[in-house]
Structure formats: C-alpha cells, structure tokens
Amino acid sequence: MPDRPRRPLKQKHERDQDPTPFSHILDELCRRTFARAAALVDPEGETVDYGGQLAPFDVRVLAAELRLLQQHLGRTRAHEGVHEIAIVARRKSFLLHVLPEGYALVLELPRRASRVSERALSVAVRRLCTEAGFAAPRRFSGCWREIEVQELPGGSHRPTGAVVDGVQASLIVLGRLARPTVASELGFRVRLGTGQEGNLVREPLGRWYLEEDD
DSSP states (O other): OOOOOOOOOOOOOSSSSSOOHHHHHHHHOOOOOOOOOEEOTTTTTEEEEEESHHHHHHHHHHHHHHHHHHHHHHSSGGGGOOEEEEEEEEEEEEEEEEEGGEEEEEEEETOOOOOOOOOHHHHHHHHHHHHHTOOOOOOGOOEEOEEEEEEEETTTOOOOEEEEETEEEEEHHHEEOOOOOSSSSSEEEEEEESOOEEEEEETTTTTTTEEOOO
16 A cells, blocks of 8 residues: 655744753654644643644644643542643644643544544653653553664665664565554564564554563
8 A cells, every 4th residue: 555645844933932852842743743732731731842843832832722631630539640631623622642641642633533643642742741750650651662773675664774873774574464443554573783672563654663572
C-alpha cells in the first residue's frame, strides 16, 4: 500500500519565547505524526513550551482550555482518574494526555482524527518526563525508540541499514513480523551490526521504530 501523501508544512510562526529542552521534543512529536501543534501544560494551565505550526497565542489558548476541561472532568466521580481526553470536531480534533505532577500534553489534530502514533507518543512522553525530572506514566513505559533506517530501492521498504546513536550500522533481517494492527505498517525482526536484536516497524508516515529487547 503506498504511503499516505504528505501535505507540505506551513511556515512556522515566530516563537514568542526562547526554546527550552522541551521544544525539540514537541516539534519532533508533530513531525512524526500529523499533529498541528503540541504543548506541555503546567498544573495552572500555563504553557511551558510548545511545538508545531500554529501561532503561539493559539497554542496557549488551546492548551489552557483543554487543561480546564480536564480539571473539571477530574472533579466528577464518573471521570475521576481519566488520563486521556479526545475531542473530535468538524474542522479539527484535540487530544490531551495527563502527565505526573499535574502536567499535561495537549495536541491539535486534523479533523476526524482521535489518535496519533502510540510509538511516537510514548517516545515523546518519556523524554518530556525525563527532562522535567519525574517518572513517565506506566502506560508509556514501552521500549520503542526512533531509528533512522535505509531501505532497499524499489518501494519494498525492506530495511538494509540503520544509523544508531549517530553511527552507521549494518542490519540483517531475520524475518517478517505478523501483520501489525495497522494494515499499512511493515514489521521485521532484525539484528543490527552492534549485536542488538529487536522488532523494527515502519509506520504509514514512513517513520521507523525499534522495539528493543529487555
């Protein structure tokens, strides 16, 4: 199945604050998904930092409003302990993930979307929590990592090599994985030239993730 065509990204708006260590994490999350914006929000509803293509003011308003909604729902018995909120609207959608210490991750998505790559989300949340100095929620404790992969020419997407920690490494395909949940994903069992083995998955947007063995 061919990759989903990508729309060219709009020019980013000028930042209204200096970048922090969170900036690259949030930008990378948007780049690896179809999120238009991502923001890390503190317990008071203030945006700590943001990434993506939206104007900073719009991101801050979005983050504050979703944070207030989450806090309101959290006060009701029926929604106590809810850690994810998805809002699917006519022209755009929104996603909020509750993080430790009262923080939250907020995303704006295209219309009709209610999910993003769980692998990309897990990587981003773990990095945000590490940078903030607290442990990531257990639901994001997977061992996936982003990895740059070279593919066999011709459109088969079979991996032939990888870059690991900035160093080129050989790659041997040991076998194909059973078809993943998403039909357009590809999965391989591989051994890197470093001796490391793991499951390698190519997502529909063309991003590769390595599931490292414990």
